[in-house]
Structure formats: structure tokens, C-alpha cells
Amino acid sequence: MDLDRLESRAASSVSRRGFLQAGAAAGGGLLLSLSLVSPKRDAEAAADFAPNAFIRIERDGQIVLTMPYVEMGQGTYTSIPMLIAEELEVDLKQVQVEHAPPNEKLYGNPLLGGIQVTGNSNAVRASWQPLRQAGATAKAMLVAAAAKHWNVDPASCRAQSGEVLHAATGRKLKYGELAADAAHLPVPDKVALKRPQDFKLIGTPAKRLDTAGKVNGTAVYGIDVRPPGVKIATLAQSPVFGGRVKSVDDAAAKAVKGVRQIVRLDDAVAVVADHMGAAKKGLEAVKIEWDEGSHAKLRTDQIASELEKATLTPGSVAQNIGNVEKGMVDAVTKVEATYEVPFLAHATMEPMNCTVHVRNDGCEVWVGSQVIARVQAAAAKTAGMPLDNVVVHNHLIGGGFGRRLEVDGVIRAVEIAKHVEGPVKVVWTREEDIQHDMYRPYWFDRLSAGLDEKGKPVAWNHRYAGSSVIARWAPPFFNNGLDPDTTEGAIDLVYTLPNMHVEYVQVEPPGIPTAFWRSVGPSHTVFVVESFMDELAAAAKQDPVAYRLALLDKTPRAKAVLALAAEKAGWAEPLPERVGRGVSLQYAFATYMAQVAEVEVGKNGAVRVRRVVCALDCGTVVNPDTVLAQIQSAIIFGITAALYGEITLNDGRVQQTNFDSYQLLRIDEAPAIEVHIVQNFEAPGGIGEPGTSAIVPAVSNAIFAATGKRLRKLPVERAALKQPV
């Protein structure tokens, strides 16, 4: 596809009429470019209007969709094409998907400030209206082209399976045959979208379009690219964040068979070799002395105690309802607690890697990234070249979870590649990947609540301290000390609370980079809020489900998922000793979700999650099998965090190294998972992340039910759960 051509057309033929504009695609087909930006905003910023995804219908009927969102296993390469195929009346098998090139003007995510990003569980949410509209408009134009050809009323024609039919005469034309004519027709101002009850694809389980190559070894992830002549490098970055290389003795490394070159950077050393085996062996042979810098004595407990102190000082008010001070004065019972959650690594199965070829006149980058435009910008800056001289090839992602929203690995690879003749693939060892991740922030929370004589909460006070990832990653969204991520799940609760006050204190940990991590803000807030809600139920001596239900009269969708989860889980049924059920309820990523976890705590304190029941209302379901898969996935991800997840520092160094010290849940620990979806036609909610934030408090509340022990710090401390003799 000639992207330059498409882009230049998009930039020059600005349409104020609406979302879509048509033109002849290279090869004579119909091209529709569409904007994921709302019409109002278009009108306001008409001069910068730039469509950001493309439908291309080729003469052979092939429909190509350029995807602004990358496939990380979340099924987006299937669910997004379903939206178009539904309205366009084509078989999903006729849709072909391409990675979008880096271009924030064209492919910026309207729900994330125009950054070209796949994250925050919002691909379907962002595409829901505009992509269906794109499909419907294309269909209308194809029908119009056919009607013109036959000289009949378009209303007497209909589209079906990639063809336009004229029922009265039985004539048909394939889309490919109509594409060239359709390209010259005016774009209709308004098209009707299908009624949900007429959906043929949306809501039906569709087979994933990206899986065949993933079972036979042919799928190409970033780590698999092999441009001709590529060398392999691995690296050691300063073990202390912010440290520098003081001296390097590479004599022994150079003697290793297959080692080609040692690259010394300010704060890292890389060994370039014919293969990773030689690169690793070479790196082990390099003697590096580090100037450890100012973080050489940093420990996690110091960071935690700074955060704890910060929660004693006022923060920015994220939400205030009623008068919480008065509510507290009037309360009959008072409950107070503090909570802590640790730094977490992403531990994607595909370790960080990036392949770069720096030439005199340009730079080529091969990588799997959630933010390809940022990759291009970072590579250009590091290579000292104009953006146009940097070509980025995006590849399948062997796990994102937020890690590949960052470009630190790209910058590293370009820094190294500047010293290397020809292309070099920089592959991080697992140890490097875990010890130089950018971590889910550590959080410290202080809460108090007051209950009336019936046990109902009449005051809710919550102040928390930790890092704002948004403040670094998307500064325009950090305002007045607040951002929408750190507050999600802590404010706008589903519960009716007459007096509520929530404050956030931004504290950036010294030296430690923080980043988004699956379920982002709610990975912290939902654990705290739902654990504390459980504490209130216990203080009121009420059942945790009944207690919550009584606070949900104003949020019927939340009430419905909670009631459904409890019913399906057999909430009231008796359980053996040291087995308990715990519940959680959240509204996050525009999806309502309740989970009930059934947990067994061994005499030695070992926790086993036996069964999880999840009820959710994510509005219209596009691909139900993907919803199911994402919930299963997110629950396993969250159980890993609850039971094992913790990055700690001592002497400025991350103490975890590999999957022995940073454990991930395995198949023999995986619970049975049941998912119940509330069917409706509300706008779609996100589904990749909510399952992770919801499971964590469900597990800790279940541990409380099983043992009477309230856990206010993650991960679960096994020693504290041993059965007293």
C-alpha cells in the first residue's frame, strides 16, 4: 500500500462534512479514510482534520483495514474488523488487517488525547461508532454505484456478503467490481447504522484472525526479525537506577568466540555477537565497575515510609461529596485502615528487544510496540535524524500489559546501533527485563469511614500517595495535581455515599521509573476500596454482598452484576474450614464487574484460589469469545499479583531476577473460572483490564472469610496466614 499517497491525500482533501471522505485508492479501488475524532472536534479544528484509519476495497473485493491498534493477544485484530464487516455486509474472512504506520495525526487514539496508542482497554470503545459508520458509508456508496450502473433506485438494491443485489431483476455485482465507480461518488452525509437486533456478526463468537501462525512457529514477533547481516547484542544497564559506567575491562569478553564488539554507553554496556549465546557469555566476561550515584542505598521500605508520611499531608481533592467531617462526627462506628501495594514488573513472556539499523542517511527499527509513533520519534531523536528518515516496522507483541507503551528499549537499541555497522538486535536477558522494567507504582492509602446505627457508611475518607504515570507519559492530562488514571476506581464509586472525600498526593519515588501496568490505576484503587468496603461490612456485622447491594439503588447495572455473581457463585452455600468466598465490585474501563473468589488457605498459609465467578456488563459484546478469553486472562494475571507480585529494592538494586524470584501463576495453580455476561445493547465497555483489578480484592476478601485475617498489604503474606497451633 502506498501510504505516502494516502497520507498526502488525507492531509490535502479536508472535509468538513463529516467523518468520511472517499478517493481512488492506488490500484483503482475505493478508499475511505475515517476519523476516530468526533465531528464536533473536526469542525473546531478543521484545519488539522486528518483521518486516522483506512478502509481500502480493492478490485478483487479484498477489504483491507489499517489498524491503529496493535494485537497483543487481546483479540483486537478480530473485534475491530468485526465492526466494519458488520455494516459493510462482508464476511470476516474477506477482511485483511494491516499494522498502521507511525502517524499520530492519522492514527491518534481519540480517547487518549490523540496519542497513537493501544492501551486502557479502549480499542473497541474508541472505534464503536466511527468504524461502524465507516462500514455503513462504504456500503451505501457501493450500493449507489451499483444502482447507477443498473439505472435503478438505490433503495431497490441491497448489500449482502460482499455483493450488491438488485432483487427485482436478480442482478448482482461484487464489491470489487464496484470499487472504482464508488470512489467517484459523493460521500453521503448521513448513513443509518444497523439496529442491534439486526447484527449478524457483532455478538457472535468469531474465530481469531491472528492465531494460525502462532501455533506453528511462523508468527514473527519483534524478537524474531532477522534483517540480513543482523548481529545480536545483549546488555547490562546500571544495576542502580541513575548509575554510570566507571570502567570496563572487556579483554576476556573479546576473546569469546562469536563476540564482535563491546559497546560502552554512559550507563550501560552491550556485547554484540553472532548469536545470543555468545553475547551472553561475552557479557558475563566483561568486568564493569559502576559509579552507583545517589540511589546506591535506596530501599523499598524507605519509599513506603515516604509515601506513608505523604498521606498525613493534604493532597489534591479528587472528589468531594457532602461534608465528610460532619458525617464522621455523626457516625456511630468508625473504621480506619491503611493499605499498601507494591511495585510490580510486567514480565511479558517476550523479553524486551528492539532491532535497529542506523545508516548515514536513515534509521530502520523493528519492534513490537503499543506506541509506534513514539517509537519513531524516540529513534529519530536518539539517532539525531529527522522523523522522515526513520522507518519503523511494527510486529506482533509477545505480551504488552503496559510495558510496550514505553520506548526506553528503543532508545537503548538506537544508542547501541549507532556504534554498530549493520543491523543489530538488542535482546534483554530476563534478569535485565525484570530489573530494568518501569514498574507499576507503589501506593500507600489511608482511609477512614463512619457508619450510622444501622451500619451504613455515612462518611468515606480516602487519601493516597504514589506516582502519577500520566504526569510523565501524557503531561497535558495531569492537572491541579490530579490525573484520570490514578483516580479511576477511587472516585465516582458505584456506591451511594452521602459524604465522601478523596485526595491524591503525588509522590515520585527517587530513581525508579514507573509505568502503566494491566488495569492501571484500578489495579491499586479497586483493591483498596473493595477491601475497605469489606471491612465496613464486617464492622457492621453484615454480609459483604448484602451490605454492598444496599448501597446500589442508584446504579442498577452494578447491582445486577453483583447479584448475578453472588447467585452463580452460590454465595450463601456453606464451605469447609479455611475455605472462604470473597467478593468485589467495580466500575472501571466503562465496564461493570463483580467477582466472587473461592479461596482455600492451607495450614501452612499457602493460598489456593479454587474457583472464580465473574459477572459483567460491558454493554454490547462484539466478540463474546474474546470477552471470555480476556476475563480468564485478566483473572490469572491478577491472582499472580495478589499471591506473588512484588518488586523490592535493596542497596538501590531490584532484588528479583527471573521467574524463580518473580513468580507467575502456573497451570497447576489456575482456578476454575466462570464468566456470566449481562446482555444489553449499551455502548461497549473495555474488557482487557477490568478482570485484573477486580480479582485482587475478591481474593483478599476471601482470605478474610477463610481465616479472619484482613490483608492490607500486597502480595499476600503467607506467614501471616499460618494456622495457629
Next chain:
Amino acid sequence: MAFSIEVNRKAYVVDVDGDTPLLWVLRDVLGMTGTKFGCGMALCGACTVHLDGVAIRSCITRIDSIGTSQITTVEAIGSTAAGATVQKAWLDREVVQCGYCQSGQIMSAAALLASNSRPTDAQIDAAMSGNICRCGTYLRIREAIKQATQSNGQRG
């Protein structure tokens, strides 16, 4: 030093140090990138291949330890009965998410089924617990292996 190895029924000579892990010979020297790097310490199973039909972790298998043993990788596992059944079951059950660990999962599952056509749940857990999946596809892996055992039974 030069080593002669046989991968997927084809002979290769590679000139690397004897302690070079098979994983890097496959991926970087021979260009067979279906076998994945995950941990380098036999902790995650992403690098699983078959050595004379037995699942091994190629990241800790030295090239000088292989001798005349037959190496089979994910690229060729579909030509074995168990491998083809497993791959089909994986697609039928929509096991895959990001897919990065699935080469190793499939190799472990194919080795299990080749040696035990009717594994119990406990045997499935035992054979598969060395393979980590960060996307958490474990429930579907179990289902797919069960489907594969059923088709094994029907055939046999």
C-alpha cells in the same frame, strides 16, 4: 568448534562454542525463530523442543550434549500425529492470546500426548506446569489437551 546436529530431519553443521545453548543455535544461527526465549534458566518452558521425542528446555541444553539425537522444533511438530492433533485443538479451542509462549506449550503438550494418550488432569498439570503463560490461557490449554486426547482415542 563445529557440531553436526539434526533438526527436523535435516542435518546442519554449526561452528559455535560447545557450551552454546541449543536455543541460540536454532534461533540465531539456523534462523528457526519458532522456538522462543523466555528466561534462559529452564523456568518458563518457552524454549521447549523435542530431543528424540522428549520435551527439553533448549535454553539450558548445550550444543555439545546433543550428539546424534534428533531435534524437533515447533516448525515441524505438525508432521507428527500428536503435534498435528495438538495444533488443531489449540486453534479449535482458541487457546492463543499473545501467542509467544505457545510454541513451548504445544511442544510440551505434544510430548505428553505422544507418550500418554489418556493423561489425567494431574498428569496434564505435571507435564504443563513448567510452561508459563503470562496471558493466562491455562484453562483453554487444559481443554485443548483434553480435546486432543479424545481425538487420539477416536483414531486409535
